[in-house]
Amino acid sequence: MVEIILLSLFIIIICIAGIKTSSLSYSGGAAAFVCGEIIAVAFGIRGLLLLGAFFLSSSLLSRYKASEKNQVEEITAKGSKRDWQQVAANGGPAAIFSMANVSDPHEIWLICFCACLAAANADTWASELGVLSRGKPYSIRSFRLVQKGTSGAVSLLGTLAALVGAAFIAVISLALFWGIGAFALIGITLSGFVGSVADTIFGAYLQVEYQCTECKLKTEKPVHCSRTTQKIKGWKFVNNETVNFVSPLLAGLLVLLIYFL
Ligand SMILES: [Zn+2]
Numbered sequence: 001m002v003e004i005i006l007l008s009l010f011i012i013i014i015c016i017a018g019i020k021t022s023s024l025s026y027s028g029g030a031a032a033f034v035c036g037e038i039i040a041v042a043f044g045i046r047g048l049l050l051l052g053a054f055f056l057s058s059s060l061l062s063r064y065k066a067s068e069k070n071q072v073e074e075i076t077a078k079g080s081k082r083d084w085q086q087v088a089a090n091g092g093p094a095a096i097f098s099m100a101n102v103s104d105p106h107e108i109w110l111i112c113f114c115a116c117l118a119a120a121n122a123d124t125w126a127s128e129l130g131v132l133s134r135g136k137p138y139s140i141r142s143f144r145l146v147q148k149g150t151s152g153a154v155s156l157l158g159t160l161a162a163l164v165g166a167a168f169i170a171v172i173s174l175a176l177f178w179g180i181g182a183f184a185l186i187g188i189t190l191s192g193f194v195g196s197v198a199d200t201i202f203g204a205y206l207q208v209e210y211q212c213t214e215c216k217l218k219t220e221k222p223v224h225c226s227r228t229t230q231k232i233k234g235w236k237f238v239n240n241e242t243v244n245f246v247s248p249l250l251a252g253l254l255v256l257l258i259y260f261l
Contacts, residue, residue: 007045011036014052023059027084035091042098043110046176050114051094053172054121057165061128068132089244090120097252108259110177111184112252118169118192119251123199123244125165130158141204150218151240152204166192187255195251202243208234 015033018024024032032055039047082090094116101109130137130153136145137153146153170188174180210229211218220240222229 003044004040007040007048008037010045010048011040014055018055018059021059022081023055023062024087025081025083028082028087031084031087032091035087035095038095038098038102039113042101043113047098047113050117050169050172050176051091054090054117054124054169057121057168058124058128061125064128065132085241086244089241090124090248092245093249093252094120096249107180108256111180111187111255111259114169114173114177114180114184114188115191115195115251115255116248118166118173118188119195119199119248120244121169122162122166122192122196123247125168126158126162126196126200129161130155133157139204140200147218151207151209151220151243152200154200162196163189163193166190166196187258191251191254191258194254195247198250199243199247202238202246203240206234206238207240207243208236208238 011033014036015024015029018032019026019029036048036051039051043050094113097109097112097116101113127149131148133148133155135155137148137150137155137158138144139146139150140152140154167189169192170185173188174182174185207220209218209220209232210222210224211232212224212227212229214225214227217224218232219229
């Protein structure tokens with residue numbers, strides 16, 4: 001009980017710090033608190049430290065060369081300040097597997113939880129570092145060069161960043177939860193990476209994309225140049241958050257499948 005109260009205080013401090021440093025909006029801070037509490041109850045301080053490794057590395061990377069990325073933010077619907085939908089998309093699947101562990105404690109839920117964070121981390125690292133790639137990225141749909149920041153765009157740098165981002169979480173997972181064993185290191189890295197690849201594929205085929213009728217820019221924003229943009233591809237309800245929710249969930253389910261096989 002004392003432990004949970006102390007952890008709750010710790011979570012509140014982190015959330016306030018996130019809001020103060022503009023990494024989180026107010027709603028994002030509230031969502032991070034809820035996810036943090038669920039994870040703390042399920043996996044204690046070590047679960048929070050793993051979540052912290054994801055948030056800290058992602059926030060630092062989104063600051064890195066921020067001015068070069070401004071151009072890309074015109075295309076993506078949101079800036080670097082995370083709101084509740086973005087937090088729920090990134091942290092939701094991890095919270096789901098945490099709840100599974102609370103109701104039915106088993107090591108596999110912990111591995112699923114780690115895989116979720118590995119996928120979210122792979123995805124964030126890929127987009128934050130991928131946009132810094134020198135050349136234009138390729139669309140995995142048309143295999144043509146496209147604008148940076150377009151959903152479904154891939155570059156070598158971004159793909160490598162995804163792999164390293166997944167491995168980063170896997171290594172920290174093993175350091176924190178020694179009992180999961182070396183095999184989990186491979187399982188978490190692999191499923192985290194596959195999750196982020198799935199994210200790119202969903203992004204390319206299903207994620208909604210609009211085009212500005214005024215300046216012709218392709219964007220995820222429903223309004224640009226003060227006008228309603230025109231939908232040119234994807235499903236209206238599949239936005240960046242939907243895609244970001246599905247990829248960690250898939251990573252968690254994939255590692256669950258590997259475990260049972
Ligand atoms: Zn425009």
